[in-house]
Amino acid sequence: MIKRDYNSYTVGQIVAGNFTASQIFARYRIDFCCHGNVPFIRACQNSNVKPENVAKELDELQDRSAGGTYDFVSWPLDLLLDYVQKIHHRGIRINGPQIAELLDKVVLAHAEKHSELLQVQKLFHDSLNDLLSHLLKEEDVLFPYLYDLFNASASGTKIERFHCDTIQYPIHVMELEHSGEGERYEIISKLTNGFTAPEDACASYRLVLLQLKQFEAALHEHIHLENNIIFPRALQLENELVM
Known part of the structure; x- marks a missing residue:
């Protein structure tokens, strides 16, 4: 070893x-x-x-073999941006409302005995609303310029400054929002004993906890890719390429 x-x-x-x-x-x-x-x-x-x-x-x-895992570090910036949007952004928009709908039904049936579900429900609905706004800010404001940085790097050309001078500011906002989501799901995990269903849980109750656990895991990958790979690489390109 x-x-x-x-x-x-x-x-x-x-x-x-x-x-x-x-x-x-x-x-x-x-x-x-x-x-x-x-x-x-x-x-x-x-x-x-x-x-x-x-x-x-x-x-x-x-x-052990790392087969089946993606070597994200080796991916070019544009592919990372594509992956985040087509896997994670799309996943939030599709899976989020479905989980919220099932969670509402579970809360209606079980909250009288498991009052913590009410807080889980509010935390998840607030998260979904904030995430949908977060995705739009990335897709409409930040990511288009990151694609421009990649294209400039690939063609060996310089690039004009971001419209608010530097991408440091929107990246800082995105990272703050990421931290807020991380804290939110930490609370959800604690409220649900690590997404563990109680003994009296019905099939829907067990399913929604599994879906919440999977949603959190996907969100962790999503945030990791942006905070630890995409954003640092974009900031480096900005430093090298901006006129």
């Missing part, structure tokens, strides 16, 4: 190198997406887990 010195990496860098590591971090509730810039040691301490235990699992992961 080749051991890696994880202490010199942030959790975002570790996941960027092998996205399967996200499964280990998710199990320990280590935030690799919204706070991907946190050093490995500190992230483990924040989640009250021993760094050596997490490192051991990461080393074992490196020894």
Whole structure:
């Protein structure tokens, strides 16, 4: 087994190198997406887990085949933007309302005995509303310029400044909104005991918790790709190419 010195990496860098590591971090509730810039040691301490235990699992992961995972770091910027929009943005717009509809039915049937569902319902509806607004800001304002940066880089040309001088400002806003969503789903996870159905849960109750867990996992990948790969790369291109 080749051991890696994880202490010199942030959790975002570790996941960027092998996205399967996200499964280990998710199990320990280590935030690799919204706070991907946190050093490995500190992230483990924040989640009250021993760094050596997490490192051991990461080393074992490196020894196993990473087949079936995407090497996002090697992807060009335009492909990353396409993937985020066609997989994650589209997924939120399709899956979000369906989950909300089922959650409303489950709340109606079970909230009298499981009052925490009322808070879960409000958190998810608020999240969906905020996410839909967030997606539009990315698609209408930020991403078109990121495509322009990629095209300028590919053609070896310079590019005019972003309309508000630099993409640092909208990226900062996007990252703040990402952090808000990360905190929101952390609360949902705690309210549902890690998306675990109670013994008296019906099939719909169990299904909606599974869907919420999958929605959170997809959101983590979505935020990770933007915070830890797309945004840093775009800022570097802006620094190199803007006239």
